Amino acid sequence: MAMNSVGRGDTRPQADMASPPVATFTGNRGLQMEEGLIFEQGQDGRTAVDLPEPKTAELRIGNVKPRTSIGLPGLSEPQVIRHYTRLSQKNYAIDAGLYPLGSCTMKHNPRLNEAMARLPGFADIHPLQPISTVQGALEAIDSLADWLLKLTGMAAVAMSPGAGAHGEQCGMIAIDAALEARGDKRKRVLVPESAHGTNPATAAALGYAVEAIPATEDGRVDLEALKAKLGPDVAAIMLTNPNTCGLFERDIVEIARLVHEAGALFYCDGANFNAIVGRVRPADLGIDAMHINLHKTFSTPHGGGGPGAGPVVLSEALAPYAPASAVVRGPNGFTLVEHAEGASFGRMKAFAGQMGMFTRALTYILSHGADGLLQASSDAVLNANYVLASLKDTMSAAYDGPCMHEALFDDRFLKDTGVTTLDFAKAMLDEGYHPMTVYFPLVIHGAMLIEPTESESKEAVDLFIATLADLARRAKSGDAEHFTAAPRLTPRRRLDETAAARKPVLRWRPTEQLDEAAE
Amino acid sequence: MAMNSVGRGDTRPQADMASPPVATFTGNRGLQMEEGLIFEQGQDGRTAVDLPEPKTAELRIGNVKPRTSIGLPGLSEPQVIRHYTRLSQKNYAIDAGLYPLGSCTMKHNPRLNEAMARLPGFADIHPLQPISTVQGALEAIDSLADWLLKLTGMAAVAMSPGAGAHGEQCGMIAIDAALEARGDKRKRVLVPESAHGTNPATAAALGYAVEAIPATEDGRVDLEALKAKLGPDVAAIMLTNPNTCGLFERDIVEIARLVHEAGALFYCDGANFNAIVGRVRPADLGIDAMHINLHKTFSTPHGGGGPGAGPVVLSEALAPYAPASAVVRGPNGFTLVEHAEGASFGRMKAFAGQMGMFTRALTYILSHGADGLLQASSDAVLNANYVLASLKDTMSAAYDGPCMHEALFDDRFLKDTGVTTLDFAKAMLDEGYHPMTVYFPLVIHGAMLIEPTESESKEAVDLFIATLADLARRAKSGDAEHFTAAPRLTPRRRLDETAAARKPVLRWRPTEQLDEAAE
Amino acid sequence: MRYLPLTDDDRKGMLARIGVSSVDALFADVPEAARRKGKIEGLPDHAGELDVERQMKALAAKNMPAGSVPFFVGAGAYRHHVPAAVDHLIQRGEFLTSYTPYQPEVSQGTLQYLFEFQTQVGLLTGMEVANASMYDGSTGCAEAVMMANRVTRRSRAILSGGLHPHYAEVTRTQARWTNFTAIDAPADVEGKEDLAALVDDQTSCVVVQNPSVYGHVRDLSALAEACHAKGALLIVVVTEVVSLGLLTPPGEMGADIVVCEGQGIGNALNFGGPYVGLFATREKYMRQMPGRLCGETVDADGKRGWVLTLSTREQHIRREKATSNICTNSGLCALAFTIHLSLLGEAGLTKLARINHATAIAAADRLAKVPGVTVVNDSFFNEFTLRLSRDAASVTETLAARNILGGVPVSRLIAGQPQLNNLLLVAATETTTDDHIEALAAALKEIL
Amino acid sequence: MRYLPLTDDDRKGMLARIGVSSVDALFADVPEAARRKGKIEGLPDHAGELDVERQMKALAAKNMPAGSVPFFVGAGAYRHHVPAAVDHLIQRGEFLTSYTPYQPEVSQGTLQYLFEFQTQVGLLTGMEVANASMYDGSTGCAEAVMMANRVTRRSRAILSGGLHPHYAEVTRTQARWTNFTAIDAPADVEGKEDLAALVDDQTSCVVVQNPSVYGHVRDLSALAEACHAKGALLIVVVTEVVSLGLLTPPGEMGADIVVCEGQGIGNALNFGGPYVGLFATREKYMRQMPGRLCGETVDADGKRGWVLTLSTREQHIRREKATSNICTNSGLCALAFTIHLSLLGEAGLTKLARINHATAIAAADRLAKVPGVTVVNDSFFNEFTLRLSRDAASVTETLAARNILGGVPVSRLIAGQPQLNNLLLVAATETTTDDHIEALAAALKEIL
């Protein structure tokens, strides 16, 4: 590894010296702090904001009573800062290490994007200000939309969905609307077995019977099976491409042809668009709708679970059905269509979309440019194939390469070791790695889906590979306990999820209430 | 403790379960990452900035050769972010825990101050822009100066010194200049034994013989000894008040009288001004000069060692000698005197001072207001006395209370335990506490100087007290090994300072150079 | 490219290990016809920070920030002062750049704040349980109706005429395409509607907003009883979360589901998003909730910790049988909310709400004195409706030209109802000064 | 008060444990005469964030930010683009709110970056060792002279006429009060001074700036030789650190001590501070250096780590025998420097320097065409001197009135030398656009 070939005394690649058990009074372990709930730290009357007295004590709240007590804890600012700083220190993050969660695209989140999203001209404008006072915001949305259209080759884009699943819903409603418009109500939606859970959930919510399409040996849609399932009551296929096994659907053009021939429409789950940006225009594959997770492909930060944004690109056939709000470029500047007009199917969300995500994504896109986006997807695919090639003999690859942006392994290499995929993942935590996505896609036994992304250096990927290889050797060598007892070096060890679900405790309650409840 | 009386399952006060030793391949331990030097991660041609091509390749650099190689490593932005994020995770900080470093005043650093200092109107202005374009900056400096003058009651303030020690130098030069102006060159400066190292260092640099004033049993200047030392060749006394033992110099008014009587001047080290802000005006004590560490009393962040700012307030007698640059309020706005005029002794530093610290301190001061500053110093003193009262029987207090903002202990309670002050401090690291200041002031054996500051809640101070009491009990119980082996849970265990000093390695060098050097 | 660490040498070495000669070879599965040679046309190449910053600032400069002018715009998004601590903390990489807490051992930070968030939402709304957030209030509203349909096994929802029109549209869109019926009550400008009469034993739920989009504040207890009498649920929508610092919470009025737009605490206006939907209900409906839930448990050493729980409701486990398709939610906005609310605490939130109310009273009283202006409301929290002597949309444009953002014309929200054209929604918060109110009053006096 | 966690109940309980009845009792040691009763007069009480923010923003609004106008001001402080990553990282609480790394086991983050900083400074300046920072370049300059005095046991320093006048003043002030002699060479506007002749065997050092304050770039090798021949040291001052990306470093020219203002990398203009002084020397003088030093070592487990070292030079150990009284230095600014330089790397810094130089060439060539303007310099890095047809100070005021910050009149730096009154220092960096240059040229054409 380059990073260790120079310098001296770098301790990284050495095995860590085991230190003896140490008990502490506080429960803290050096810089790893124990921290109670915010509710356990409150005191009456204390607050971390200084506010002036209200100008009047008068109340004009009709027949509603003013509230007497809420139950919120009172803390000072230093306490709140410390509390959330400590909580943050219990999290893994891209900023701190490789985060190879397949399908989730944990790539670098540039801080420039954060700074730009916080310009008062973007952050401090209201969605219902007069249109004349938000021309820059509309232009930014329009620019981003223009990039998305050019990169996908599609006819239109609905910007408002709040995340990928919301985008799926938007796209599928558009398909519904188009079918309805031609008086052709259909009943079934075809979804590969390997699909992300949001696909069947979305289709089912719209009242469709969801039918699984099986996969071939090599991890793609079984074309013959698909043909057999297609028919006049199939409304759409929902296909992820590159698919959730990290593979490009080789027959996708043919699939599109067959789907259209059957009078159905083609919804493409674009969560993995990041593998092909700049290299393949989805329009050229024959799709009708695709959501783009700005929080994956265009790097708006995941933020511990959100927010995201899921604009949906649409074909000519679906464009008329796009929901409000929509930005329109006109001769005298930009306007915002805020009411569903014409064939528009309605509205997905209040206001005009996840503006804060748009500014970040646009900043990311302008920074990369056409050449950079192409290089990014190339590097993402290169890194994944490098992992696949380097580990396929040590671990067990689900499919031969080449893969796209993520490499899929199964648990055959753990056979008879007493180590499960979950154990293997937990041992990675002790090594300072967030595990890959595990047990997804469901079609692969003990699946491990590794997406390094383009943000990782070769040095980092090399160390990751070496670590996984070492763990695999260790598992095979019979040291199952190293895995089943893992993690042991994390802020918490394995958590009892069964107990959590059996008698759910979803919120803190003051002791008195708990006692009452127990009575 | 209030925070544990409600809620349930809070693990904080329990003793931590010891976990078995675990070796890892990476050397990482869960979220605690190993990280090499930036120089060990570079690759040629890689950079984390994208710059356009220069408009011309022409060089106009006279007879100087353009540089061919520097030796800097090339990294991408994600690598740099990760590197410094990981480094930060190896640091203790106020944000993460109680930081009771006596004399250092590790109080809460409000983020509002950071935000205000970064307003382009403050951060993006040049010190040599036309004065008409920086009126707001000069007004901010003037406002801060006004607060400092009102809080101290002094006649003038020199704003430019870069930190406390620089302020000392400024004040002592002013004293020098005043003495010189009256044709009265003197040779000696009196400094208490307990003084901070910067005091004698400053006096010595100005060519003075530094003479120690002994302390009384109760930790104050020995008035009789002082009288004996005062004489016509004494230029000044440098006295910290509250002093470095955390005590108010009871006789300070008398001391000032005696010093002045002897024709000398009174330099007060104001590092501990935070104990008395709003309660005592130093002018009323009879001092002639005092620096104020904005990075202590007024909470500009310490930043791992700086920057700070050390404005010096001056008496009428010294005011004429203040250095450039100085802000002057005039009928047509503010002006900046940039050249030493009249009796001014010169210039301490380029430009007009640590503006970025001024804006932070002013924000802090405006936030607190006169009432809040008084409450802050009251709470600081209360917290310290609470620690003193709570631990004086478990540990050994150097002096009886009341103390000011910090409580001083010695190592008598560790007698015959085999545990030193240093060991005790290192055991605190395992408990998640930064130790107090140790072995300072030098006059106290094995000194432990605890300054909780006003930013700590009673709950936090209670847990701190309980932890120290537990450690003290543990030490007395004969478990010396727990201390001598500490710390064991920190990113590094005890570091070999002797080896570091014996053959100093002050920078990284590429392996080739090291090999050459070894030959 | 500053974000890409691989060097050309790296790439060569890696291709060699893979055993292909170029990256193109890795894309062999792409049908020939769909492979693009060279870059996609019409798009610029990469740009440095300075350059991108200039482009983005140029766009930002074409907008009129709320903070730069007298500002009275609300109608579902409110400008409150967010302490600097909030933005500092949510930008810590450990929060910002982490994923959904699927590996709880290294995600306790996220999980614990979600648990705190759920608790805060429960306390604020007066409900028993809350989820870990929805995209925003409007999507939460639609999800609430779908949940009510599941709980009651009915499919007729009644939407109040005081419900924010965008919320109603989102819910109607859901209704239309996921097959339930949404009955719209007429615009309730005066705040006098009585929906109880519409509730029958086909009704799954009544959705009512409090304060209503026109600002009226009402006790909903009677409506709740009417709903419950017919086996329907009462869904209460709150678009201004700060109001919960002053008003009896929906939970105490008998609400079964409370949906709230949480933006007002911790989050900037952001031209409409990202925001954060609060979603709370009674314990007995817990398993019908959409979205993620964080629950308490213990680890292998017996220490308290948190995990995502009850995920058998969710799409990634339950797939086509999930309670909702939501996956990514509003995590970081929820964190901002949680931190801001922790800073406020009981005393702070209560006072903040009082200040908002007092400021709005001052604004209403001052504006009522302007000829051509009538205040419609008897009751309100921090927003009320004005009836102007002429078209409100053109008035707001005229005000904007004078650098005053004077409110939201109702016609902006509801198209095609000319009788609403003169109505203007005016909001005031703790950021509104006397000078702002005076400026608006003076300008209106001239314009009307 | 939001920053104070103690409640009145807390205070009561604590006083009880202490055994006093009031906090006042804790101040019993304060002489009666000096005790103030009640608050200090004439000062306002505490204020909330919103209020303070308004006050501070009002002040900020009275300044003209460099980024808002064509900007050519330099003379010791330079406006460069600092990547957003820098400010993000230095605001992490673990860096921002930590103290000097006195407990190395929990300060490895700070120590490691200081070690990296020292290495970077060594590489940039071409010197062997560097310290962990000084307040800024000017104080570093004075410290360098005092160090040279210690090393040579002499006390006569020669200050170049090309040295920044503030640096010269700071050094002269030190000289005057710490008893050494500083000999000022006359202002070297043309960049032709020859100091070698002044060096004698009483000379402790020659202090020369490169590029000089007038912008001239010179090879100092001959001067270094002349110094060494007489047993004197050559101190080279660099006020624009970015120049080290293009020019042969002082170390290669034979400098013994290099002092550099590091602001230009990583740090904003900040109206003059805080900045960061870089201080480097030869290994043999290591123990004579002022300031903190970070050194490599191992821990009890044999792992590499870092500590503050050689502190026997420093005031806290050595007291009156210390090499300097410096304690607090410029830690966080050094971190900003280190991060920015890590982002730049070899390729980035080199290119950045080239861009600066090329932009300055373009500016010089364009301005030279303006009637009434003569470019004084044959050589420069990114700043040069113009001789105008009239008083430069009034010209900059006129430019400012037209929203152009056109440079620094030499008379602002050196008072009382009328022959310098028409000289204007003009700097250009990567942030300077063609439009800016054109705007300045056009305005000068009208004004002159």
Ligand SMILES: Cc1ncc(COP(=O)(O)O)c(C=O)c1O
């Ligand atoms: C393949 C796939 N489809 C859809 C989604 C849903 O996207 P979101 O989480 O943005 O709703 C995901 C996200 O995890 C995904 O990986």
Ligand SMILES: Cc1ncc(COP(=O)(O)O)c(C=O)c1O
């Ligand atoms: C008592 C005392 N005096 C002087 C100083 C020096 O201040 P600075 O570090 O700002 O130079 C300190 C700082 O530690 C101090 O505690």
